[in-house]
Amino acid sequence: MSDALTLHRVPEDWTPPASWERMTIPTNEAGDVLDTPRVLGWRAAVSFTLDITTRELFAQPVGYADPDTGDSERAERAALLGEFATTAHFVTGILPARLLLGGLPLDYEPHVATAEVINSLLEEVEPLAREVADGAIPVHGQSGTTLDWSPEATDAYQAARHLIERRPYRGTEYDFPYQGVRFLDAAEVFRHRPDLVDPEWSDLGDQDLSHVFSRIGYRVETAVDSSPELREALTALARGSRVSPPDDRDTDVEFSLRLVGRRAWLHQYRRAAADGREPVDIRWWPGNGVHAHRVQDTSTDEDLEAITTRAVQDAAAQGIKLVGTTGWAAELRTQRRTEVRDQLAAIGAEITETEAKLKPKKQQRRAVLARVLSWGTVESDSHLGRLSGLSHTAVRSLRDALTDETDD
Known part of the structure; x- marks a missing residue:
């Protein structure tokens, strides 16, 4: 069992700040417009942020950002609350070191906007957040050490997010348990099927290596589609700490979307091939x-x-x-x-x-030169060319053109 995380609770006497905008609804439950809008919660949420590097877990009540908030203020806010894991984070194998596990919405359920509920939820989230921190896979690259997702970290993150975001509906008809999924560890997949590995991957640079992530998923998916035996073998390898063995409904897994640890495995494969x-x-x-x-x-x-x-x-x-x-x-x-x-x-x-x-200067020069030539004095084309910055042939051409015009 790893060390517990350091928890940053809200003060026991915490209450929603008066500066927070209240959430109001102009109609009743039947849809009738009210003379006085119903006042519910606040336009705010409690962000649960995990700092994997320092092993700290924060509960941070924050009002929703104003649409007119400047870029610098938005950046400061994002740095404080952590990075929300999007699909792109899983596809590229990037686990943010400061991770936003989820937000407890305070919009419509004012009863959860208390220090007791927030701190109690923080303690419930702690074991899952610890699994995320423990399951993060270090990836050592030229630009420093970053983190990738393991099956355990991915499963724990999704369970924590569910726990946080469904808290307002606990015990109601809108509540439902976490529907866990099963994940494949890239290292285990390629250890089981080394024939799926492209030897050229070991010679790729960092940028080209990042382009391989989607190709890895496609390669495994293609192999699975063409081999029922491989599907069965990889289904046995898939894991998720809160998930029971797969039933018939679970065996048709979209492996390309559930293959994690690809980036960490690629870097390790490249390192192993360096002898x-x-x-x-x-x-x-x-x-x-x-x-x-x-x-x-x-x-x-x-x-x-x-x-x-x-x-x-x-x-x-x-x-x-x-x-x-x-x-x-x-x-x-x-x-x-x-x-x-x-x-x-x-x-x-x-x-x-x-x-x-x-x-304009060239036009002026031609006019002046033509004027000189009109005098009929005996001046050589070479001499006039030196004066005007032209070749003697250019002067001769202009002289001939003027003679032709006179003859006409």
Whole structure:
């Protein structure tokens, strides 16, 4: 049994602040409009926030955010209350270190807006929050340590959210128990079926690795659809701490949506394939700069291959296995060529702008030169060209044009 969490209760004498806006309804239960609206609860909720890093659990009564609240204030509020786990968090394997487990709504049920109810619920949530904290899987990456979901953490989180959000309806016809689901641990799935693993995953960089998450789910789902035996085997592996063994209704599992721990497993798989070396994305490798500098816009494919090979060798000498090397040098060459194209476009735009500004002056020059030529004096085309900043052939062309006009 892990250590209990530190609980941050509301004060025993806590009452809803007078600044909170009351929730009112203009009709009675029959739908008739009332002369005086019914006053119910408050436009507020109690947020139950778990800080996994510090192992603290908070009960935080907060009014609903004003629509006109500024971005900075919204950001401060989000940092205080924690991050709400969306579908995207499960798909990408991101378990927020400061997690919003759920909110106790105070809108329509004023009887739960008491310190006794809030603190009692906080104690009920604590064992589930502890399971979330204990089940979080550390993922060590170049940008630091983040967390991924395990089956236990996912199940406990969903149970805690249900417990919090259904509290106002406890004992009523609107109450219902937590309908647990069963989850698959990616590590167990691929240990059971290593043939589903793509060896290329071990060489992917961090960005490409994140793109594999959905492909992993699709690969398992496709294999399950084509193999009743695999479906049966994986159903036996699926787990959820508050869930009884699956009955007939539960066996048709959408595995792609219930496969958790994918990100943690991918990073661990990449590390295991490095044979004791430290897998480092070439884009994060400190020695990257020297080799990246060798990539030029004029580099050939052979040059890029040689540069990448040298980088891999230098890193290996430091006990590092570079990953994400495929296409790395080509991307740099593309960036260099884009910079050159941008330079060409800038020069072209500057010339176009300059020529537009010079157009009146050119017209003025032609008029003055034509006036000089009209005198009929003996001045060479070369001499007039030097004076006007034109070639002698341009002066000759204008002289001939004026002669033709005179003849006509």
